[in-house]
Amino acid sequence: MTPAWPRLLLLALFASCAGAPARVAAEGLQPFQMVRSLQLVQDRIASGDHAALPMQRKLLEMIDKRFRVASVEELERRPNFRGLLVYGMSGGNPATLELALSKLLADNRDRLLGDGILSYLRGRPQHAKAALASIEPLKLEPELGAFLALVKGSLSAQEDPKAALALFDQARLLAPGSLVEEAALRRAILLHATRLEAEPFLRGSRDYVSRFLRSPYASQFADAFVSGVVDLHASVGFDHVEAIAALMEPEQEKVIYLRIARRAAIEGLEALSAFASAKVESLETEGGPPLDPRALLYASLSTVTSEPADEMLAKLKGIDRAQLSDGDRMLLDAVAAVAREISGPPESEAVSPPPMSEPGTAAGASDDARKTVAVPGAEAIHAQAEPAMETEADAADEKIAATRNALEEVDELLKAAAQ
Numbered sequence: 001m002t003p004a005w006p007r008l009l010l011l012a013l014f015a016s017c018a019g020a021p022a023r024v025a026a027e028g029l030q031p032f033q034m035v036r037s038l039q040l041v042q043d044r045i046a047s048g049d050h051a052a053l054p055m056q057r058k059l060l061e062m063i064d065k066r067f068r069v070a071s072v073e074e075l076e077r078r079p080n081f082r083g084l085l086v087y088g089m090s091g092g093n094p095a096t097l098e099l100a101l102s103k104l105l106a107d108n109r110d111r112l113l114g115d116g117i118l119s120y121l122r123g124r125p126q127h128a129k130a131a132l133a134s135i136e137p138l139k140l141e142p143e144l145g146a147f148l149a150l151v152k153g154s155l156s157a158q159e160d161p162k163a164a165l166a167l168f169d170q171a172r173l174l175a176p177g178s179l180v181e182e183a184a185l186r187r188a189i190l191l192h193a194t195r196l197e198a199e200p201f202l203r204g205s206r207d208y209v210s211r212f213l214r215s216p217y218a219s220q221f222a223d224a225f226v227s228g229v230v231d232l233h234a235s236v237g238f239d240h241v242e243a244i245a246a247l248m249e250p251e252q253e254k255v256i257y258l259r260i261a262r263r264a265a266i267e268g269l270e271a272l273s274a275f276a277s278a279k280v281e282s283l284e285t286e287g288g289p290p291l292d293p294r295a296l297l298y299a300s301l302s303t304v305t306s307e308p309a310d311e312m313l314a315k316l317k318g319i320d321r322a323q324l325s326d327g328d329r330m331l332l333d334a335v336a337a338v339a340r341e342i343s344g345p346p347e348s349e350a351v352s353p354p355p356m357s358e359p360g361t362a363a364g365a366s367d368d369a370r371k372t373v374a375v376p377g378a379e380a381i382h383a384q385a386e387p388a389m390e391t392e393a394d395a396a397d398e399k400i401a402a403t404r405n406a407l408e409e410v411d412e413l414l415k416a417a418a419q
Contacts, residue, residue: 031070032083034063038090039143039178046179048214056091063087064096072103081110082144085117089147094121109135113148120151129155137170146175150184161191182212186221193228198235201228202244209247222252226259233264233272242279254283254292261298273298293319297332312339 038059044052067075067084074080081104088097101114116131128151137149153167168191171184185208192201205228208221215221229241241260245253261276280295296319316336321329 029066030077030080030083031063031066031074031087032077032079034059034066035083035087035090038063038087042090042179043177046177046182046212046215048212050214050216053216060087060091060093064093067096067100070100075100075104082141085114086144086147088117088121089151094118097121117148117151120155125155137167137174142174146171146178146180149174150180150187153184154187157187157191161195165191177211179215182208182215182217185212186217186224189221189228190224193224193231196232196235198232201232202236202240206244206247209244213248213252222256222259226256226263229260230263230267230269230272233269238272238275245279250283254280257283258292258294258298261295265298293321293323294328297324297328297335309339 041052041055084100097118112131116128119128132152137145149167149171153164157164168184168188172181175181189204205225245256257276257279261273264273277295277298
C-alpha cells in the first residue's frame with residue numbers, strides 16, 4: 001500500500017497548481033520522500049495523464065530547493081542519496097546535483113555513480129561511460145537501477161547497440177509501467193529499426209501503442225515507427241503495419257499513414273506510398289470533408305511517370321494548395337511540372353528542316369539550340385532541342401532523357417523537403 005505522505009503531498013500539489021501554496025505539505029519530509037512523490041507523478045504521465053505535467057514541474061522546483069538546503073547528515077542517508085540520483089535522472093537540475101555531491105565523502109562506488117550520472121547530465125558521455133562501466137544496474141535498488149540501465153543503454157546505443165538493447169530490457173524489468181519503461185521501450189524500438197530487425201521492431205511497436213500511446217513523448221515513438229516501416233519495407237508486411245495502426249485513435253492513425261506515405265514517396269517506394277495513401281482515404285468518412293490533400297499529393301509523387309499525364313495533371317489540379325505546407329506546395333509544383341513535361345510534344349515537331357547544301361559543302365547544320373524548362377521549386381532543367389532530321393524514335397529517347405532529368409530534380413527536392 002502506498003504510504004500516506006505521498007498522497008498528502010500530491011493533494012497539496014493539486015491545490016498549488018490551482019494557486020494555493022504547497023510548501024506546508026513538504027515541511028518535515030525527507031528528500032527521498034519528495035522524490036518518491038515525483039516518481040508517482042511521472043508514472044501517471046507515462047499512462048497519459050497530461051494534467052500531471054504541471055505537478056511534475058512544481059515538484060521538481062520543490063525538490064530542487066530541498067536538496068540545496070539539505071544537510072550533510074541528510075545526504076549521507078542512503079535513501080536520500082539514492083533519491084538525489086533519481087532526482088537528477090528524472091529531469092532535475094544538474095547544478096543542484098553537483099552541489100549536493102560536493103558535500104559528501106561517499107565511498108568509491110557511490111562517488112563513481114554520482115560522478116557518472118552528473119557527467120551524463122552535463123553532456124560528457126565518454127566520462128560518464130568510464131565512471132559507470134563497473135556498476136551493474138541489477139545490483140542496485142530497483143528504482144535507481146532502472147534509471148541507471150536507461151542511462152547506460154543510451155550511452156552505448158551508438159557503439160554497442162546489442163548491449164544497449166540488453167540494458168533497455170533491464171530498465172523495463174526493474175520499473176514496469178513507469179516513465180523509465182516508456183523511454184526504454186521507445187529507444188529500443190528505434191534501435192531495432194536502425195538494425196533492420198523487423199520482428200522485435202514490430203513487437204515493441206505493438207507493445208508501445210497498447211500501453212504508452214498517450215504519453216507526452218509518443219511523438220518520438222511516431223518518428224521511430226514511421227522510419228522503421230520505411231526502412232524495413234522489404235520485410236514488414238502491410239498487414240502488420242495495419243494491425244499496429246488500428247490500435248491508435250483514428251486521427252493518430254491517419255497522421256501515421258500520411259507520414260508513411262510521404263516518406264515512402266520520397267524514397268521511391270511506390271507500393272508502400274500507395275498503401276498508406278489508400279489507408280488515409282479509407283479513414284475518411286462518407287459525406288465528410290474531401291480526402292486530405294496531402295494524401296493525394298503523396299500518392300502522386302511516386303506515380304508521376306506511370307499514370308497518364310493528363311489524368312495526373314487533373315488530379316494535381318484538384319489538390320487544395322491552401323491546405324498544404326510551404327514545402328508540400330513546392331512538391332506539388334515540381335510534380336506538376338514533370339507531368340506537363342511528359343505530356344508535351346517532342347521538341348522535333350517545332351523544328352523546321354534545314355536548307356539543302358551545295359555539293360562539296362557540309363550539310364546546312366547549325367549549333368543546336370537550347371531551351372530551358374522551368375520547374376517551380378527546382379533548378380532549371382536544360383533540354384537540348386532535337387536536330388531536324390532525327391527519327392521519331394530518337395525524339396522519344398530525347399524526351400525520356402529530359403523527363404528523367406526532371407525526375408532527378410524532383411527527387412532532390414523531395415529529399416531536401418524530407419530533411
